[in-house]
Amino acid sequence: MWLLACTASTGAAEPALYPGLTFHAKPRQVALDAATEDWPGLLGPRRDGTSHETHLLKSFGTTGPNLVWEMKRGSGYASPVVAGDRLVLIHRIGDEEIVECLQAETGKRFWRFAYPSHYMDRYEFSNGPKCTPEINDGRVYTLGIEGTLHCLDLETGHVIWKLDLRDAYKIKLGFFGVGSTPLVDGDRLFINVGAEGGPCVVAFDKKTGRELWQAGDQWGMSYASPIMAEVHGKRRLLVFAGGERDPAVGGLLVIDPESGKIETRFPFRGRRYESVNAANPVVFDNNVFLTTSYRTGCVLLNLEPGGGYDIAWKTKSLEAHFATPFYRDGFLYGLHGASKHGTSVVCINAKTGDQVWENAANWTLSVGSGSKEHEVPGGIYRGTLLYADGDYLALGEDGALLWLDLSPAGYTALARAQLFRASNTWTPPALSRGLLYVCQNDLDKDTGTRQRLLCYDLRGP
Numbered sequence: 001m002w003l004l005a006c007t008a009s010t011g012a013a014e015p016a017l018y019p020g021l022t023f024h025a026k027p028r029q030v031a032l033d034a035a036t037e038d039w040p041g042l043l044g045p046r047r048d049g050t051s052h053e054t055h056l057l058k059s060f061g062t063t064g065p066n067l068v069w070e071m072k073r074g075s076g077y078a079s080p081v082v083a084g085d086r087l088v089l090i091h092r093i094g095d096e097e098i099v100e101c102l103q104a105e106t107g108k109r110f111w112r113f114a115y116p117s118h119y120m121d122r123y124e125f126s127n128g129p130k131c132t133p134e135i136n137d138g139r140v141y142t143l144g145i146e147g148t149l150h151c152l153d154l155e156t157g158h159v160i161w162k163l164d165l166r167d168a169y170k171i172k173l174g175f176f177g178v179g180s181t182p183l184v185d186g187d188r189l190f191i192n193v194g195a196e197g198g199p200c201v202v203a204f205d206k207k208t209g210r211e212l213w214q215a216g217d218q219w220g221m222s223y224a225s226p227i228m229a230e231v232h233g234k235r236r237l238l239v240f241a242g243g244e245r246d247p248a249v250g251g252l253l254v255i256d257p258e259s260g261k262i263e264t265r266f267p268f269r270g271r272r273y274e275s276v277n278a279a280n281p282v283v284f285d286n287n288v289f290l291t292t293s294y295r296t297g298c299v300l301l302n303l304e305p306g307g308g309y310d311i312a313w314k315t316k317s318l319e320a321h322f323a324t325p326f327y328r329d330g331f332l333y334g335l336h337g338a339s340k341h342g343t344s345v346v347c348i349n350a351k352t353g354d355q356v357w358e359n360a361a362n363w364t365l366s367v368g369s370g371s372k373e374h375e376v377p378g379g380i381y382r383g384t385l386l387y388a389d390g391d392y393l394a395l396g397e398d399g400a401l402l403w404l405d406l407s408p409a410g411y412t413a414l415a416r417a418q419l420f421r422a423s424n425t426w427t428p429p430a431l432s433r434g435l436l437y438v439c440q441n442d443l444d445k446d447t448g449t450r451q452r453l454l455c456y457d458l459r460g461p
Contacts, residue, residue, distance in 0.1 A: 015108030020072035023107060027068050027457035030434055031055040034460070039082045039432040042132040042181045044386075047227050047280070049324055051388035051431050055460040058391070058403050064417030065401075068435065068455040069107035074098065076128025076145070077424075077441065078181075080453060082432035083135040086110065086154060089453060090142050092117055092128035097144045099133070101157060104435065107455060111157035119145045119177050126424070126441065130179035130223070136206065141184055143191070145177040151209060161209035169195040169202070174221055174244040175276060181225040183237075188212065188257065192239050194221025201226070201239050201253065203260060213260030216241070219250045222277040223322065228257065229283035232305040240290060242269040242277040250277050252290055254303065263307035270294035278322035282332070287312065289327065289350070291320040293338040300353060313353030318346050322426065323384050326392075331356065333385070333392070333406045340381045340397060345404075345411055359411035361394075365418060367446065378418070384428040395438060399425050401456075419454070420444045434459030 030036060034055035043049040057065055074093035081088050087104040090097060097117040101110040121127050131143040139160060140152040147165035152158065165171050165178070171193060180192040189204040200216025219241035226239045237257040242250010250269035255262055268290050269277055275294040282289040291298035297316035301309040318325065318336050321343075325334030332350050336358070337343035347356040362379030381397035385404075391414060392404040399422050403414040420440050427439035436456045443450055 015103040015106065015110050018109050021069065021107050021109075022071070023069045024067045025457075027066070027105065027435060028459040028461065030459055034434065036433045038084065038135070039430040040135040041081055041184070042079060042134070042225055043280070043324060043428055044431070047183070047225070048282070049326065049384075049386045049428070051386060053431060053434065054389050056389040056434060057458045057460050058389075059415055060417055062417055064419050065436070065456040065458050068105070068457050070452050070454045071102070071107055073439070073451045073453045074128055075126040075441075075451060077126060077130045077427045077439075078128075079132040079428050079439070080430045080437045081133050081135050082430055082437070083154070086135075087430075087437065088133045088135060088140050088154075090129045090131075090133055090144070091451075092145070097129055097148070099140070099142055099150070099152065099157070101140075101154065104432065104455075113150075113152060113157045113159075115144075115148060115150075117144060117146055117148070119173065121176060123176070125176060130177065131181040134182060134184045136184040139206070141182055141189060141206070143178060143182055145179075146173065147171055147178045149182070149191075149209075151206070163209050165191070165193060169193050169199065171195050171221065172244065175274060176223065178221065179223040180221050183226040183228065185228045185257065190226045190237055190239075190257070192221050192224075192226055192241055194219065194241060194243060196220070200241050201237070201255060201260075203257070215255055215260040215262055216253055219253070220245045222250060224277050224280050227280055227283070229281075229288075231283070231303050232286055236263070238281045238283065238288065240277045240279075240281050244276075246273055248273050248275060252281060252288065252301070254288075254307070264303060264309055266290075266301060266309055268292065268296075268299060270296040279320040279334075280324040282325055282327050284327045284350070287350075289325065289332060291318050291325060291334065293319045293321045295319070298348075300350065315348070315353045315355070317353075317355040317358075318348055321382050323382070326385065326387055328387070331408055335380065335383065335385065337382070341377070341379075343379070343381045345380065345406070347406065347408060347411075356408050357410055361411065363416075365421075367421070382426065384426070386429065386431060388431055393429075393431070393436075395425060395429050397425050398423060399440065399444075401438075419456070420449070421446050431458070
């Protein structure tokens with residue numbers, strides 16, 4: 001089942017300081033009537049970027065919210081995840097992928113687990129992991145850039161079971177390595193494996209790693225991640241597959257999670273070979289919204305009770321590169337565009353597909369001082385959006401943090417700060433108990449600091 005050597009985890013009953021951690025200041029106390037929750041997986045507890053937290057800080061000046069702690073980290077685009085007082089991060093340093101469990105409020109470390117990784121990105125992007133860990137029932141599930149799957153004990157970091165997807169399913173690593181985050185739901189773990197000739201999707205027993213079923217034989221591993229949704233009163237697994245394939249193929253699979261039976265198959269992927277499906281499906285009112293980039297656009301499907309679909313509309317008004325859009329009160333909001341300076345925030349009428357408005361969401365920044373002061377462009381660009389406490393929280397591609405009011409009436413920036421000025425800030429942040437966890441993925445042009453995980457205090461007074 002497993003061919004790679006592993007480094008044993010180093011666990012501790014109490015968290016400890018370690019090189020690379022800097023603690024700045026204690027956060028505020030959580031307001032007594034504030035709602036809080038864990039952030040246990042990709043895009044949060046509902047896998048859709050929404051948070052039920054309240055009493056969050058909505059005004060923080062140009063410098064941003066207070067920095068609680070920061071740690072030096074390696075490469076990768078995986079988000080941190082939080083359950084209780086534990087935060088888990090996967091990243092790469094040198095020739096190792098590293099899973100670390102930290103105390104969420106202080107950054108101190110409970111344990112560290114590492115194993116070899118020798119992946120080299122063919123397009124010279126990050127060589128680190130892209131799949132976000134998942135915390136579930138006292139366990140942590142991680143999937144590395146080369147398909148190394150681990151189930152670890154959250155308390156100790158000890159390996160419960162492990163599997164090499166390359167060996168088990170003969171997968172190819174695709175344009176940017178393995179990047180479809182697994183989904184844990186009930187007693188099962190679902191992965192868009194994307195092997196040539198099949199399987200496309202595999203279900204495992206989350207406790208043992210035993211395979212339960214396979215589905216699909218045509219479409220590859222995408223960079224979107226499986227979601228579970230209720231469709232016509234039944235729970236259904238939705239997988240937006242489609243990565244490196246020649247000819248370019250991919251699309252939506254709607255699957256019975258118990259049997260693995262594919263009930264709906266809808267082809268939808270860019271015609272360009274070097275294109276991937278990366279934004280997760282958005283499900284509402286028995287409809288599913290899909291969007292992908294490179295002159296492909298978006299589509300709304302009306303799913304039928306027994307399987308199958310009708311196409312409600314198609315448009316190119318929202319081509320999300322990788323950020324998952326939002327549905328709210330009859331409208332869709334998302335980040336449109338594949339190139340950094342050609343992006344915008346858009347609003348679409350979900351009933352008709354008509355674009356309601358579009359805003360470039362950019363500005364000018366003054367940097368440097370004295371005779372060296374000059375202006376540079378700033379914007380959300382290919383960033384990410386979260387929805388929390390009644391507003392949208394945007395993390396821009398160059399490290400800007402904004403609170404936004406998005407409605408059919410238009411786009412309004414409520415607050416904006418530049419946390420740092422570093423490219424490739426593509427990792428969705430995590431929000432739990434009023435603390436915001438942000439990954440800096442590149443060199444800060446102002447301070448020279450390299451990759452970091454930063455914890456900010458968003459607790460309202």
